[in-house]
Amino acid sequence: MAHTLRLTIVTPEAEVFSGDVDMVTLPGVEGELGVFPMHTPLMTQIEPGELVIRRGTEETHMAVGEGFAEITGDHVTIITDMAIEADSIDEARVEEARRRAEARLKEKLSDEDVALVQATLARTAAQLKVKRARKR
Incomplete structure (x- = not known):
């Protein structure tokens, strides 16, 4: 079984996303950050921009606001003031x-x-x- 990340995205209104993903790309304050399973633990600030969730060959694109990301080897938690899927x-x-x-x-x-x-x-x-x- 391939390694995945557990991604959780939380806004003040609700938990917007929770699921296993292959990769997530987020807009860090120092540039775009790609996170794969087994990433070095990290806590970073995110800025308004595009977040990309990859699961297999599927991609989900979201607009996110300011917030923070906590990254461990198998989990990414994003706490942000806004997270909206592109289609919405x-x-x-x-x-x-x-x-x-x-x-x-x-x-x-x-x-x-x-x-x-x-x-x-x-x-x-x-x-x-x-x-x-x-x-x-």
Whole structure:
């Protein structure tokens, strides 16, 4: 039997994914990180971007937000503020959210509000990138 990883993805709302996978690629703060079974233990921060789950010849693409990944030899746990499969992303809705966030940046905002709007922009950019890449 081939070695696999147990992948668990958790958001504040729910456990989004739990299953055995052959590989996962995640957007680390220092670049893309590919994780195979027997990976060296690691805890790392992830940034908004594309997460790819590989099972056999199948790939699942997800947009993820900020968070953390804990990697052991046989398990990857991702805790993030957003995880959405590419097929579930409503491009028009996300584009509208991006426009609203950009308009808010033109207003006089507190530092905290600026940070929240910039986080929204990063999440919408990740969703749009993943959705548009899957349309090709």
